[in-house]
Amino acid sequence: MEVIKAPRGTRDVLGDESWKWAHVLDVCRKTADDFGYSEVLLPIFEHTELFSRGIGDTTDVVEKEMYTFIDRGDRSITLRPELTASMVRSYLEHEMRRMPQPVKLWSAGPMFRYERPQKGRYRQFWQIDFEILGVSNPMSDLETIDTSMEIYRRLGLTNLQVLTNSVGCPKCRPVYREALKSFISSSPGGLGGLCETCQGRFDRNPLRILDCKIPRCKELTESAPSMIDSLCDECREHFDSVTRGLSRIDADVRIDNRLVRGLDYYTKTAYEILAGELGSQNAVCGGGRYDNLSEAIGGPHVPGVGFASGIERIVLTLEGQGVYIGKKPEIDVYIVTASVDAAIEASALAHELRSVGLAVDLDYARRAMKAQMKHASSIGASFVCIIGGDEMASGAIGVKNMKSGEQMSVPRSETAARIASWGEEMVK
Ligand code: ATP
Ligand code: MG
Numbered sequence: 001m002e003v004i005k006a007p008r009g010t011r012d013v014l015g016d017e018s019w020k021w022a023h024v025l026d027v028c029r030k031t032a033d034d035f036g037y038s039e040v041l042l043p044i045f046e047h048t049e050l051f052s053r054g055i056g057d058t059t060d061v062v063e064k065e066m067y068t069f070i071d072r073g074d075r076s077i078t079l080r081p082e083l084t085a086s087m088v089r090s091y092l093e094h095e096m097r098r099m100p101q102p103v104k105l106w107s108a109g110p111m112f113r114y115e116r117p118q119k120g121r122y123r124q125f126w127q128i129d130f131e132i133l134g135v136s137n138p139m140s141d142l143e144t145i146d147t148s149m150e151i152y153r154r155l156g157l158t159n160l161q162v163l164t165n166s167v168g169c170p171k172c173r174p175v176y177r178e179a180l181k182s183f184i185s186s187s188p189g190g191l192g193g194l195c196e197t198c199q200g201r202f203d204r205n206p207l208r209i210l211d212c213k214i215p216r217c218k219e220l221t222e223s224a225p226s227m228i229d230s231l232c233d234e235c236r237e238h239f240d241s242v243t244r245g246l247s248r249i250d251a252d253v254r255i256d257n258r259l260v261r262g263l264d265y266y267t268k269t270a271y272e273i274l275a276g277e278l279g280s281q282n283a284v285c286g287g288g289r290y291d292n293l294s295e296a297i298g299g300p301h302v303p304g305v306g307f308a309s310g311i312e313r314i315v316l317t318l319e320g321q322g323v324y325i326g327k328k329p330e331i332d333v334y335i336v337t338a339s340v341d342a343a344i345e346a347s348a349l350a351h352e353l354r355s356v357g358l359a360v361d362l363d364y365a366r367r368a369m370k371a372q373m374k375h376a377s378s379i380g381a382s383f384v385c386i387i388g389g390d391e392m393a394s395g396a397i398g399v400k401n402m403k404s405g406e407q408m409s410v411p412r413s414e415t416a417a418r419i420a421s422w423g424e425e426m427v428k
Contacts, residue, residue, distance in 0.1 A: 009115065009123025019328050020315050021126070024155065025108060028128050031151045035143070037104040037130055042086045044109065048076040054085030054297045056265075058205040065113040079112035082308060083129035084290065085297065091133050092299040101134035108311070120281030120313050131306030138241035141269040141289055141305045142249075148273060148285050148307050149251050155314065156323040157275070160284065161252045164271040165259035166239040167207070168231050170292065173264070176230035181206050183224050193220050210258045226257040238268050265292035269305065277320025278313055285309040333419060334376035335362040335385045336369055342387040349385060349397070349415065356416045377402060383419050 006012060013021060032039065048068050055062050067079040080086060087105055090096075096103045108128045115121055130147050132140045145162060152160055168176060181202065185191060191202055198209045198217050210221055231239060246253045259270050266288055273285035287307025294302035318325060333353055335346040343363070350360045361379070363372045369388065376384045386398035397415045400407040401422055410418045 007123070009117040011122065011124075016328060017315070020318065020325065021311055023325050024311055024314055024318075025128075027154045028106070028108060028151055031147065031154060032106045032130070035104070035147050035150070037106040037147070040087065040090055040105050040107050042080075042083060042090060042107055042109070045077045045079050046086055046089070048078040050085050050089055050297060051078055051081060054088065054293055055082065056296075058201075058208075061113060065115055067112045067114060081111055081113045083107055083109075083111070083127060084131060084304075084306060084308070085293070087129065087131045087306070088133065088290075088294050088299070088302065088304060089297060091302065092294060092297075097134065097300070097302065102140060103133045104131070105133065106130045118281065120278050120310075120316055122312060126311035127308045128311065129306065129308045131304055133302055133304040136289075136291060136303035138238045138269070139245065141238075141242050142245040144287055144305050144307050145246065145251075145271060146249055148287070148309060149249065151309070152273070152284070152314075153250075155318060156325065157314075157317055157321060159252075159276060159321070161254060161274045161276075162246065162271060163254055163256040163259050163274065164242065164246065164269065165256050166227060166231055166235055166242075166268050167261050167266055167270050167288070168227055168235050169267045170264050172230055172232035172235055173207075173227075176225070176227050177206055179225045179230060180209070180221075184209070184220070187220055189216075189220055207260045210260050221258075227260075228255070228257060235268055242269050261288055261290075265290050265296045267291040271307070273309075275313070275317040275320070277317050281313065284313045284317055329359065330380040330382070331361045331376075332358040332381065332423065333360045333383045333385055334372075334379065334381035335360065335387065336372040336376065337363060337386075338369055338388040339392070340366075342389075342392055345387050345392065346385075349387070349412075353385075353416055353419070356420065358416070358419065382423065385415065385419075 051066060052062050057063065061081045066081055069077055071077045087107065091103060106129060109126065110124050111127050112124055114123060117123060130144060132144055167173065184194070184202065187193065191199060194209065194217050195212065195214045198212050201208045209217060210224065212218065228239070243255065259272060261270050268289045270288035272283050274282045275284045276282065278284065285307050289305040291303040293304065294300065335350055337343045337346045346362050350362050353360045363375070373384065382402055384400040384402060386400065388398065391397055395412050396409045397412055398407060399410050399415065399418060
């Protein structure tokens with residue numbers, strides 16, 4: 001029988017990497033606290049309708065990428081592909097409108113999308129997600145961009161580029177939609193020059209044609225009219241405030257006319273943050289404003305803005321840029337024992353050393369002392385405590401400093417203090 005493997009597009013994040021994730025999440029949590037976001041733990045599955053209405057059924061995510069199934073109660077359930085719709089649902093369900101506005105929320109966890117797996121693109125991946133709900137002030141758009149940049153700054157990432165655009169609102173977007181459609185129709189290749197997917201998008205969601213990664217579609221729309229030129233006064237003013245604010249934060253910002261969110265409830269600001277180290281999956285963050293999303297899922301008007309950033313891509317960028325984020329936590333002390341009695345003594349000693357804050361591990365496999373010593377050095381233990389026959393008889397413990405090779409016999413009651421002072425010297 002073949003051994004069962006993890007499903008395609010999923011991966012086990014093992015100990016040599018998972019500590020980096022914990023570090024990223026620690027930085028996010030601290031930044032969230034410093035910026036006044038509170039954490040919400042959201043369900044991993046939701047009613048399918050939340051996403052088909054809240055992301056939009058002409059998007060790739062809803063059309064092709066969702067993990068949807070009928071549960072035993074005959075409900076259509078979907079593993080969440082993103083968090084914004086759930087955040088807004090939670091805001092509505094818990095009547096957060098009654099709280100002082102805006103409400104700033106954040107969350108993190110695994111998302112699920114049926115995509116073609118490649119580096120930086122998985123079927124299960126983690127996102128952090130930050131949202132500001134209840135206000136339409138452009139300064140809140142700026143605050144979300146600043147939040148994400150602050151997280152990256154604290155992590156030590158550099159060379160990030162912020163791309164921004166405005167996708168207008170249901171008032172001005174139809175004007176642009178028509179301008180784009182007539183540009184495409186009257187271009188030399190015409191509609192037929194586009195890929196099949198884009199031909200399908202032409203009537204349903206033409207803005208997404210600008211988002212197509214296929215070279216001939218990119219080429220055809222290269223000199224397409226820019227959304228910025230079609231903005232209504234309100235959207236233009238909003239966009240100007242955001243770009244003026246962005247010029248004051250320490251970031252490389254570029255206006256990108258091709259950056260779109262094709263649906264009516266995405267309004268005004270759209271942004272992405274790119275990291276060159278990621279190759280073709282170069283977006284580390286995607287965000288924007290969605291003033292009409294709440295209504296799309298059956299709620300009252302609740303403006304909102306926020307972003308999501310992929311943890312795998314953050315970690316890949318950290319590695320790609322060679323950022324030093326500390327070391328995998330190591331064991332301070334490994335206890336080597338020679339007999340069953342010594343092992344019992346060892347577990348009492350381990351308890352004592354751990355209670356003063358040392359990281360301790362010991363042998364359970366009753367291996368030879370030499371094998372135990374080898375294990376201690378392979379896991380990078382700084383000290384080894386040895387409890388052999390002599391030590392059992394004398395009540396002392398052999399302590400070996402693995403870095404210097406120095407070894408001494410220490411009275412049992414002084415072991416913790418001796419290791420601690422040796423440790424301090426090593427730090428010096
Ligand atoms: P892309 O264009 O790369 O598919 P997207 O526009 O679908 O990204 P969003 O829905 O805006 O991405 O999600 C925000 C962030 O989540 C992305 O910028 C990326 O960092 C991360 N992300 C999205 N999809 C994946 C995936 N399949 N695997 C890993 N990370 C992902
Ligand atoms: Mg995608």
